[in-house]
Amino acid sequence: MINPIVLKNIGKTYFGSKIPAISDINLEVKKNEFLCLIGPSGCGKTTILKLIAGLEQPTGGTIEKPANVGMVFQSGALLPWLTVEENVAFPIYAKGGSKEKAEDITNKYVRMVALGELKLKYPRELSGGQKQRVGIARALASEAEVLLLDEPFSALDPITTDELHEYLLKVWGETHKTIVMVSHLTEEAVLLADRIAIMKDAALKNIVEVNLKRPRKEEDKKFLEFLEKIKQELISN
Amino acid sequence: MATRHYHHHYHFSYVTSKKRHFSSLLIVIAFITLILLALFRVLTPQNTVNLKQLSAEDLFFASFNTLFRLFVSYVFALILSVPIALFITKSKKTERIMLPITDIFQSVPILAFFPIIVLAFIKLQMIEGAVIFILFMAMLWNLVFSMIGGLKTIPEDILSAAQIYKIKGLRKLWYITIPSIFPYIITGSLLAWAQGWSLLIVAEALHSYIPNGTITQDPLGLGSLLVNAFYNGQNSVFLVSLTVMILLITLINFFVWQKLLHLAERYKFD
Structure with a gap:
């Protein structure tokens, strides 16, 4: 199975800035998988999404991606x-x-x-x-073929967010789309993703496989243990 | 039930509305061109109105002429302001160069070069053209600057969505850009018409700019009636003309601008 998205040594420095927004990113997104990009604000998560969407061009490296992508914006952009x-x-x-x-x-x-x-x-x-x-x-x-989600639920209340998580998983289950989602919430990433890409300081630090059975519940012991592990990864990196 | 009917009206209106809108635009442009040609041919600079015996018919034609001049000037200003505003905001570079230039243009008082324009149009036997040109110039900048303001407030996410879904060129202009700046077009239009009304008394009183000019050289309109009635001491004509003008402004405000301002609410981003 060919991976729909392949990023090789990708770098991006915005015009007028001396500091790169991302540097030397290598990432392959598998077909039908749900990948979450997490990390602190300003680490370059959204830049990666914009590069995949074709909204920005990389200053280094190569990107392989489908010609058509769909995107869900934080504001809705309706x-x-x-x-x-x-x-x-x-x-x-x-x-x-x-x-x-x-x-x-x-x-x-x-x-x-x-x-x-x-x-x-x-x-x-x-x-x-x-x-x-x-x-x-x-x-x-x-x-x-690919859906990109840029922190789509960050402006919503927790109950609505839970509801939308269910809708998103339902949609993903029915359509088998490849999903790349940016989030700043570790809980959200563990709940939804197959793999979590952890970013820090403009670099991709680690990619972690979420080997928890679905449907996942936030109160489960295994869920909490895994969540803690990801949080530790974020701090230690 | 009324709400459902309203929604139904817009139900999947895209494919048909595109053709309809473009053909309407062509019809409007053709209509205006025909009317203008007829106007330039039929209307003479001779104003035969006798201020001492002003009839209701004279007043009706004066109002009609004035409204028509304002309307034609507005349509021209509206059509031209879209490409100007788009060009200025095309990139940061064009904005840096063009904004100060247009700012100087709009600051130059239109009346400073009015006599030159009037003389040029009179030489071409186009008195109406002179009035329309003056009104057009007065209206244009209000629309241009309002549109620039609107173009700069289109949310980044909307432009990104357009880019992702490959909406470009005329399609983007028609389906994204124009609706996005619609509220700004309406406020700009309001200001443009206000500017037009206020310049009317100058634009229609042409004789004062022509050496040895007489009242007969003024095109018939509410503006020229007001000026000439005032200078000839015809107070009743002056008051009637002023009342008609205020009435027209009020009616247009009530039946056009208020409706459009209400409609514009639907086009505002959160």
């Missing part, structure tokens, strides 16, 4: 003048898709994230969690 279904359908129209195709795909993913009853609502009529579900559905509707 267009306020469009309804839920129009927002979800947006990537399809952008590629010149037909109305019928857009309706089919949109209905499928809107239902998958349980937004069927809200599909004619505008973003301002939705809660933060509902907006993120629209963002997920839109990323899925792009029919991209």
Whole structure:
């Protein structure tokens, strides 16, 4: 099986800055896996995501990635003048898709994230969690092989975040997409990911396999032990 | 039920609306061009209105002419302001060079070169063109600077989403950029019209800029009526013209701007 994302010796220094945002990153993301990038603020997690998304170009190294990726943003990045279904359908129209195709795909993913009853609502009529579900559905509707999530739940309350974790796992289970998610919450990474890439000081320090059975529960002893191990990794690195 | 109907109206409107919007734009441009051609041909600089016996018909045509001049000037200003604002904000470099230049342009009082423009248009037998050009210049900068403000406030995530989903060129302009700056276009338009109304008395009173000019050289409009009534001591004509002007401004504000400002709320980012 070919890995959809391969980063080789990737470096990125932003224009006008002398300090690199990331340096010498080597990372392979396996097909259908859920990878979480964690680390303290400013360590370069989002830069890696932007490079994979094609929003930034590396200043060194090479990237292999699919031409189409879907992305879920922290802000949701929904267009306020469009309804839920129009927002979800947006990537399809952008590629010149037909109305019928857009309706089919949109209905499928809107239902998958349980937004069927809200599909004619505008973003301002939705809660933060509902907006993120629209963002997920839109990323899925792009029919991209890879989904990139940039701290999508960081602005939400814990109950909504738990709910969205369930939706995300459900979507991942049903679509078998490759997911790369940036998070600053270790608990979130252990709960969701197959592997956790730990970053610090613009470098990738370690990649840890999460060998916990699913569904994972935050109160389980093994979960807590694993969480502690990751936290120690973060501190020791 | 009313809400559902409203939503239904926008239900998957993309594919059809694109064609509809572009064809509407073409029709509007063709319509304006035709009207302008007719206007330049039919309207003469001769103003035959007798201030001492101003009829309701005269007042109606004066109002119509004034509104039409403002409208045409606004449409031209609106169409031109989009590429200007896009060009200025295209990159940090163009912004650094173009912003001070446009700032100087908008600071140069339009009236400073008004007589030159008037004379040039009179030579070309295009009095209407002179008025429209002056109003257009007065309106343009309000729209340009409002749009620049709007373009700079489009959230980074929205632009990133457009890039990821490969929405570029005209598609990006139509589906992302224009709706994103729509509230700014409306506020800019409000200011532009206000500027237009305030310059009307100068733009339509052309005779004062022509050597040995007479009132007959002024194009008929509310602005020229106000000025000429005032200088000729026709207080009743002055008051009636002023009342009609205030009434028009109020009606436009109520039926156009208030509605558009309300609509603009839907286009605002959180």
